Amino acid sequence: MSPTFVFRPGGVAAGNVYTDWAAMMVDVVAEPGPKWIEVDNSLAPANVPAGAWNVADCTFVASPNVAPGPPPGYGTCLLTWLDGATILGDNVRIQNVKFANAGATVWTAGALVTYVELWNAFVVSLAGAAPFFSFVATFPLLILYNSALGDGTHNVATITAGVTLAFRLHANSNVQAHALAGAGSFAAFQDASGLFNPTQDNTGTHAALLLDDARRVSSSPAVPAHWSPVPTTTQGALDQLAARLTAAGF
Amino acid sequence: MGRKLLSVLTPDSLSLSLSDGGNVPSQPIDENTLVLSPADLVALGARPVFVFRPGGVPAGNVYTDWPTMMADVVVQQGPKWIEIDSSIAPALVPAGVWNIADCTFSTSPNVTAPGPPPGFGTGLLTWSNGATATGNLLALRNIKFASASAAPVLTSASLVTYVDLYNSLVVSNVGAAPFFSFTANFPLMTLFNSNLGDGVRNVVTTAVTLALRLYENSGVAAHALAGVGAFSSLQDDTSTTNPTQDNGGTQTIQLLSAASRMSFTAGVGGNWQPVPATVNVALDQLAAPNVLAEVNAAPIGAAGTITYTSVATIAKKKSGKVRVSISISVTSSGIAGLDFRMYRDTVSGPNQLPPHGFESNSVALAGRFTCTLAWVDTLPDTAAHVYVMQVIADAGTVALANGDCAVVANEL
Numbered sequence: 001m002s003p004t005f006v007f008r009p010g011g012v013a014a015g016n017v018y019t020d021w022a023a024m025m026v027d028v029v030a031e032p033g034p035k036w037i038e039v040d041n042s043l044a045p046a047n048v049p050a051g052a053w054n055v056a057d058c059t060f061v062a063s064p065n066v067a068p069g070p071p072p073g074y075g076t077c078l079l080t081w082l083d084g085a086t087i088l089g090d091n092v093r094i095q096n097v098k099f100a101n102a103g104a105t106v107w108t109a110g111a112l113v114t115y116v117e118l119w120n121a122f123v124v125s126l127a128g129a130a131p132f133f134s135f136v137a138t139f140p141l142l143i144l145y146n147s148a149l150g151d152g153t154h155n156v157a158t159i160t161a162g163v164t165l166a167f168r169l170h171a172n173s174n175v176q177a178h179a180l181a182g183a184g185s186f187a188a189f190q191d192a193s194g195l196f197n198p199t200q201d202n203t204g205t206h207a208a209l210l211l212d213d214a215r216r217v218s219s220s221p222a223v224p225a226h227w228s229p230v231p232t233t234t235q236g237a238l239d240q241l242a243a244r245l246t247a248a249g250f
Numbered sequence: 251m252g253r254k255l256l257s258v259l260t261p262d263s264l265s266l267s268l269s270d271g272g273n274v275p276s277q278p279i280d281e282n283t284l285v286l287s288p289a290d291l292v293a294l295g296a297r298p299v300f301v302f303r304p305g306g307v308p309a310g311n312v313y314t315d316w317p318t319m320m321a322d323v324v325v326q327q328g329p330k331w332i333e334i335d336s337s338i339a340p341a342l343v344p345a346g347v348w349n350i351a352d353c354t355f356s357t358s359p360n361v362t363a364p365g366p367p368p369g370f371g372t373g374l375l376t377w378s379n380g381a382t383a384t385g386n387l388l389a390l391r392n393i394k395f396a397s398a399s400a401a402p403v404l405t406s407a408s409l410v411t412y413v414d415l416y417n418s419l420v421v422s423n424v425g426a427a428p429f430f431s432f433t434a435n436f437p438l439m440t441l442f443n444s445n446l447g448d449g450v451r452n453v454v455t456t457a458v459t460l461a462l463r464l465y466e467n468s469g470v471a472a473h474a475l476a477g478v479g480a481f482s483s484l485q486d487d488t489s490t491t492n493p494t495q496d497n498g499g500t501q502t503i504q505l506l507s508a509a510s511r512m513s514f515t516a517g518v519g520g521n522w523q524p525v526p527a528t529v530n531v532a533l534d535q536l537a538a539p540n541v542l543a544e545v546n547a548a549p550i551g552a553a554g555t556i557t558y559t560s561v562a563t564i565a566k567k568k569s570g571k572v573r574v575s576i577s578i579s580v581t582s583s584g585i586a587g588l589d590f591r592m593y594r595d596t597v598s599g600p601n602q603l604p605p606h607g608f609e610s611n612s613v614a615l616a617g618r619f620t621c622t623l624a625w626v627d628t629l630p631d632t633a634a635h636v637y638v639m640q641v642i643a644d645a646g647t648v649a650l651a652n653g654d655c656a657v658v659a660n661e662l
């Protein structure tokens with residue numbers, strides 16, 4: 001079988017093209033190894049019906065038939081998880097697709113390590129819906145590249161007490177306000193282009209850790225003569241400014 | 251519902267059928283091997299990976315002829331991967347219109363160096379004159395695309411054109427037209443450790459606003475962009491959009507990395523108070539004035555010794571080096587010398603700051619004397635401190651009028 005599957009509701013089923021989610025997932029779970037599910041909602045909304053769906057090792061991608069779109073536009077490639085639709089499995093990647101849930105929590109992750117990667121993607125919970133994710137066991141890890149979590153209003157993930165959700169925010173990724181809820185904690189490692197809104201609803205520890213370090217950011221003075229020695233890092237430049245005239249007197 | 255490949259194996263035969271009733275075209279079967287043509291596999295949706303190896307031997311998913319391969323590529327639904335193997339012969343795309351929607355191009359491990367920028371290795375796919383590409387959702391990984399065509403290779407007018415470069419390079423060769431032509435919103439190019447252009451020739455001509463996202467050491471070289479359109483480049487602090495571009499529209503470069511999200515570890519913690527943890531706080535701390543400046547608001551009556559202590563305070567914010575200057579003008583009576591002394595906090599020997607000032611009053615019965623003392627003090631701790639001027643008359647008295655003592659202390 002092919003490791004690629006096209007979910008095209010309203011289309012014509014043939015080969016690896018499916019119009020029915022449940023039928024597709026029968027074949028998806030039979031496929032070993034990594035697999036790709038392309039979401040094509042150009043003909044009809046792409047909805048995941050109620051049921052427990054094993055998407056372990058799946059990468060969701062957008063069809064070229066729809067606008068894949070990046071944040072903050074997020075395009076029009078949307079996969080909506082209807083009430084009662086739940087996810088099983090681990091190692092899931094979402095690429096150029098927006099995930100939304102319209103009912104109960106979709107993904108209750110209790111694996112030792114739950115790994116979710118967003119690449120130019122977006123996950124939200126719609127009004128009235130429960131948070132998309134529920135992390136009930138350590139260690140959940142969300143890695144975002146040019147992606148976003150939440151819409152600034154609704155919770156997207158609830159973290160159980162004692163569990164710490166780990167984030168890696170790279171390349172203009174962000175976690176919106178109120179994205180996180182529950183009694184658990186989070187630790188967000190973010191680069192200088194990532195943004196973690198500090199307004200979150202979880203009651204556990206909030207730890208935002210900065211990956212970019214002034215010691216590793218170069219400094220090239222426009223007028224080297226103003227410096228002695230000429231600093232090569234931002235840290236060096238700042239320290240030098242702070243320490244100027246350390247010898248007493250003029 | 252998708253189709254499945256069903257098989258029935260007997261000691262003497264193997265028969266195949268499709269779950270929806272379709273038949274698999276008959277194929278030669280030897281004793282050990284079942285051989286399906288690439289087209290058969292494509293028809294089954296079972297062949298998302300294609301290898302373009304000009305000069306090689308076609309077999310399975312390996313193709314030596316571009317049109318033959320593309321005939322199978324376009325049939326394949328869903329994402330697909332095209333591996334370029336230019337290790338035997340140059341990989342050239344011939345004239346024609348080629349639908350590469352949903353394709354990810356990568357370099358074969360047979361190529362000596364797939365290579366990242368700035369070397370870009372030797373994984374090269376050259377688009378010959380007249381070769382044009384259609385489709386959306388194009389991704390390049392570890393490969394260089396070059397156009398040798400007199401016309402743009404990819405003219406994209408779809409609502410959203412998405413091109414993703416990962417460790418890749420796109421250039422237009424000498425005499426070639428720009429590789430890309432964007433004529434409708436919204437074109438988006440996302441680069442990771444990748445580059446556009448060679449610094450000389452245009453790679454993109456745009457009639458609209460091209461959106462660029464540059465991450466992880468990516469760059470848009472000079473002259474890469476042309477046309478009457480605009481570009482908006484969002485880049486992290488490792489990436490560069492050369493400002494020398496040839497497009498006529500607005501040129502916007504937006505920096506994604508923020509000093510507030512960059513950590514700072516002070517090399518000498520003692521030079522900071524408090525020790526900042528981020529670059530923006532450190533910069534703000536350096537920029538912020540830390541000054542004590544006041545003039546006495548009340549007089550001090552005549553006495554043998556008068557002492558003025560500043561009401562305002564100063565505390566260490568960075569180096570702790572404070573330039574102190576106290577200027578005082580007093581009136582004296584009697585024939586005497588005046589001794590001017592400056593202190594930090596209190597009048598005591600250890601707290602006295604150099605220098606002394608001394609004025610001789612040997613003639614006049616009464617006179618007005620002015621003295622300015624200045625020094626660079628080192629604050630001993632992070633507490634708030636004041637400065638003191640003391641004037642001692644050897645004989646007679648001195649007095650200070652309102653507004654005649656100015657104390658200035660600013661941290662360096």
